[in-house]
Amino acid sequence: MQTIVVGGGYAGLRAVQLLAGQNLPVILVEPRREHILRPRLVAAAAGRTALKEVSVPLARVLPTGVRHLQATALGFDPETAAVETDYEMLQGDRLVIAVGSEANLSASGAPRYTLPLYSLEDLQQALSHWARLEDALQRERCDLSLLRWVIVGGGITGVELAAELVHLARRWRNRYGGLAEAIQIHLIQRGSRLLPDWPVQASDWVTRWLKRHRVIVQTATAVRRVRADGVVLEGPAGPEELATQTVFWTGGSRPVRLEEEPADLRDKSQFLRVDPYLRLVDYPRTYAIGDSVLPFNPQLNRTLPPCGQLAVRSAEVAAANIVAESRGEALTAFVPTIERIALSLGAFDGLAVVDGQVLTGTAGWTVAQAADLFYFNAIQNPLLARMAPELFSGTGLPSERQ
Incomplete structure (x- = not known):
């Protein structure tokens, strides 16, 4: 057959x-x-x-x-x-x-002015964007629109990306000082909370983590339009415009x-x-x-x-x-x-839900790393998947769809 x-x-x-x-x-x-x-x-x-x-x-x-x-x-x-x-x-x-x-680039202007993360081509586009921005930073030719980074979508990918940008911003602040101190990271979520399919305890914990690391979290906020020089938002307080040239789209x-x-x-x-x-x-x-x-x-x-x-x-x-x-x-x-699901927040920090129990910090990071490493090795050696099928299909591989 x-x-x-x-x-x-x-x-x-x-x-x-x-x-x-x-x-x-x-x-x-x-x-x-x-x-x-x-x-x-x-x-x-x-x-x-x-x-x-x-x-x-x-x-x-x-x-x-x-x-x-x-x-x-x-x-x-x-x-x-x-x-x-x-x-x-x-x-x-x-x-x-x-x-x-x-990527479901639903907002006006999103297909042209945002950076999705679904393919190697998307990744190359993002890396080229960072190279141009870093060059401007080195030449001290940055305005606020270059130093404000916006992420649309508060699912797993959006939260992980916000955490990774926290670490990137920290590296740039240490390397360049001066203008890099003005870097802002905005995480925009249409729904009332981040990680809407996770337990409320997990959502609340990751929101506190992001805010503690200087991420501006805006929930119940929709993106109405994306332009070359910014985004137009609609939130609880009404319309808002953010000047930015960096918009990552992880919103569905x-x-x-x-x-x-x-x-x-x-x-x-x-x-x-x-x-x-x-x-x-x-x-x-x-x-x-x-x-x-x-x-x-x-x-x-x-x-x-x-x-x-x-x-x-x-x-x-x-x-x-x-x-x-x-x-x-x-x-x-x-x-x-879904018995297990996990995400990484960068260096030795993460969040996981295993059999209903929320694991944070190093414990959550360990689950996320184990899932990634096991999958990476199992697809190259199917014997691993046969030895532990519950790990292969139940490790909480990060979501493909937010």
């Missing part, structure tokens, strides 16, 4: 490795040569992580026998499990859609949609509609996993925010079901749960 997997992110790569591990033929459609470790983009964007540590060559992590078609998927036929790419047409017995998510994402996919496959939020086994509704030969679907827990009767660990877990369930189909066995329903 040949399976075509479209997308080589967390979900797609995990599905490929599991299917190939069961000796099923697999084709991966992914235009990139590398697997991006998206959570590391944040530290790299602030200069704390080297560029080479942000991705892993797919050739290193794909099992022997997997065909990697380095092409862009244009569309698919869910009924026949066929995929059209910009290189060739593919036909499989089963199809897995794992194309992930992209949306599922990627292929150019020529069939109509009526998605819900009103643009997620692919799936049955309990992660097959597209009315199309049992095609599965959807990762950020392409909105996880629903029937026991809790609510959806859960798409994130890295749920992407991996959905891939595990879909792969197990394809293997079961090949053997004529019963399928397994996907019941998403």
Whole structure:
């Protein structure tokens, strides 16, 4: 039973490795040569992580026998499990859609004037921006708009980025003094609190941490417009304008949609509609996993925010079901749960929730580092994932979608 997997992110790569591990033929459609470790983009964007540590060559992590078609998927036929790419047409017995998510640059001017952090190209753009700003600082040609850094979005990525910029600002103050002392970091959150899907205790703790480190946290505040020289906000006190030339956009994402996919496959939020086994509704030969679907827990009767660990877990369930189909066995329903989740606040500081318990400081940082290191090593040595599957899919990989 040949399976075509479209997308080589967390979900797609995990599905490929599991299917190939069961000796099923697999084709991966992914235009990139590398697997991006998206959570590391944040530290790299602030200069704390080297560029080479942000991705892993797919050739290193794909099992022997997997065909990697380095092409862009244009569309698919869910009924026949066929995929059209910009290189060739593919036909499989089963199809897995794992194309992930992209930045939802919803405010006027955001696509042109903000810095998202979703790809290596985004990272290169951010690093070039810092290089220009640092050059201006060295030449003492900075005005306040260059020294005010704005982050839109108070989910995991936004909070981690704010913390990384705290450390970057500290390094620049120590290095340059003078004008660098005027650096301001603003974190803008549309909702009433940071980390809205986390326990209130965790949200309150991280808010205090950021404020203690001179971050200006503005909740219940929407971004109405982004310009080359600033942002227009709407908060509890009314409209406000901030002069800035640095706006990072971490304020939400949306599922990627292929150019020529069939109509009526998605819900009103643009997620692919799936049955309990992660097959597209009315199309049992095609599965959807990762950020392409909105996880629903029937026991809790609510959806859960798409994130890295749920992407991996959905891939595990879909792969197990394809293997079961090949053997004529019963399928397994996907019941998403988030038992552990963590974020890093830079050097030996972090926040984690493990089995309902909030861990802060060094303990939280340790959980975040363990999750990152385990995933990094497990994708290169699947034996680790088989030895401790609950760690692989339940380590609290940082969210792909805020």
